[in-house]
Amino acid sequence: MSAPSGRVLFAVVFGLLIGLSSLSAAGQSRPLSEQSQISLITILPGDPIYTFAGHSALRVRDPAQNLDRLYNYGTFNFGDPLFIPKFTYGYLRYHLSVTPYGPMLRFYEQQGRPVIEQRLNLTRAQRSAVYQYLRINARPDNRYYQYDFFFDNCSTRIRDVLTDTLGSTVDFSNVSSPNRSFRELLDPYVASRPLLDLGFDLALGLPADRTATACEIMFLPEHLMQAFEEAHVSAKGQRRPLVTRTDTVQWVSGYDGMTPTWDWPTWLSTGILLLTGGWTIWQGATQQLPRRWGDAVLFAGVGLTGLTICYLWFISTYTVTDNNLNLLWAWPTHLLAASVLLRRPTSRALHLYMGVTAGASLLFALGWPFWPQNFHAAVLPLTLAVGIRAGWWGLLRSSVSIGVLSKESTVAS
Secondary structure, eight states, rough: OOOOHHHHHHHHHHHHHHHHHHHHHHHHHOOOOTEEEEEEEOOOSSSSGGGGGGGEEEEEEEEETTTEEEEEEEEEOOOOHHHHHHHHHHHOEEEEEEHHHHHHHHHHTTTTOOOOEEEEEHHHHHHHHHHHHHHHTTTTSSEEEOTTTBSHHHHHHHHHHHHHHHGGGEEOOOOOOOOOBBHHHHHHHHHHHHHHHHHHHOOGGGGGGBBOTTGGGGSSSHHHHHHHHOOEEEETTTEEEEEEEEEEEOOOTOTTOOOOOOOHHHHHHHHHHHHHHHHHHHHHTTTTTTTTHHHHHHHHHHHHHHHHHHHIIIISSOOOOHHHGGGOOTTHHHHHHHHHHOOOTTHHHHHHHHHHHHHHHHHHHHHHHGGGGGGTTTTTHHHHHHHHHHHHHHHHHHHHHHHHHHHHHHOOO
């Protein structure tokens, strides 16, 4: 069997396993025994991009019923051909799946991901309440929900399972907050993925720079794990720690899932700045103009970035992509400017536009330490590069330049 065929067969069998297990779980009505146990399972980040922040699930184990299942709120359809459009629009249908614990543990082992288990200090009645909630939630008409990375995901759902079933008996009031914004909380998880780090910083707006509350930080599995360590639960008038035991059930030798790596987007942006600076100095010294494709590519790339930001702000359903101050430097109109630059480089409207762009770029750079939004380090060199080229086009319009441009346009035509 070929490798692709094997992966397809594995996906089909795995999907059937999830479906059959979920139906079985939905039909199960016997209460849990005294020997039962419910645990929070935390899976650390792995290599696949969708695993960059880790994962959380609930394990329900009852030897008396030969029951050992993993309840996973982070399941989505890998094979959906519209997954990327749905993701960018913000319409993500995740669901609660139920699978045998053993096979899933081996699956995470194959991904090279450590697994940590925290046994919850719940009474039999509390465990049964949680189990009953999960069983009902796993029914086909209940299992789906609208995924939101910050506010409704595989980790926040587990937090909500406990608060919904146990009410005031579970207490997260002692959970400490790191006093960091959502963006800052994400930084350690994307330090090993520079392009993903850049993408987040470009896509997220001002809402991501708000300091997350102690409850909100639980959107990240490792912070949920830490919150469980600090939480308490009450039963029969007694208050006790929520977690009774923590075990590393699976470790991976040499694991380095969050080790920072070379920030190549920032270095690339710096290289673009040096190149455009040198190019501009050479043009000013020689009064000669090379072809305009380089400037057109630069402005088109920045314009396309701005257009994407506008889509995420004004069209997508996300709220954390609103009020994105990256539009101060990434103007969607740069796409039009790039087109005019190639077709009518002597246009006075173009030169006026370039002068305004140069001034705006300078103001953005001067205000860098004071903006309320935290920008990616690659943005500043790129903004300066755009400002330099725009300044050259807008402010250095000598008669020689116009003449050379006109001559070049005649030859090109």
